[in-house]
Amino acid sequence: MTTTIAETVAERLDNDGYEYWAERLSGEPVTDPDRTAQIDLDDLCRHLGARVIRRDGWGIRYVFPDGSAIIDAGSAWDIALSPDCWCWQGAGHGDECTARSSDLGD
Numbered sequence: 502m503t504t505t506i507a508e509t510v511a512e513r514l515d516n517d518g519y520e521y522w523a524e525r526l527s528g529e530p531v532t533d534p535d536r537t538a539q540i541d542l543d544d545l546c547r548h549l550g551a552r553v554i555r556r557d558g559w560g561i562r563y564v565f566p567d568g569s570a571i572i573d574a575g576s577a578w579d580i581a582l583s584p585d586c587w588c589w590q591g592a593g594h595g596d597e598c599t600a601r602s603s604d605l606g607d
């Protein structure tokens with residue numbers, strides 16, 4: 502099974518949706534002089550080539566070149582469940598999600 506870029510980012514953050522700082526690897530940008538050994542989620546995603554999409558009331562979606570995505574709601578983040586909606590992989594589709602019915606095969 503191939504690991505997506507979003508999964509790689511999640512792993513760097515210990516798969517903890519409340520963690521926003523990862524250990525910085527060589528070659529990654531340093532933007533915060535107080536945390537030079539670390540890189541935050543936003544910089545990490547941008548460094549990995551993410552396209553940044555903002556949506557009012559939802560947060561930020563980082564879409565990577567391989568099609569995988571991370572959705573940051575502001576105080577927590579997770580891997581995107583589907584390219585068709587803003588639901589989290591760990592939470593499943595919400596009741597009001599429009600992509601929900603297609604996933605149920607109906």
Ligand SMILES: [Zn+2]
Nearest residue numbers: 586588594598
């Ligand atoms: Zn959904």
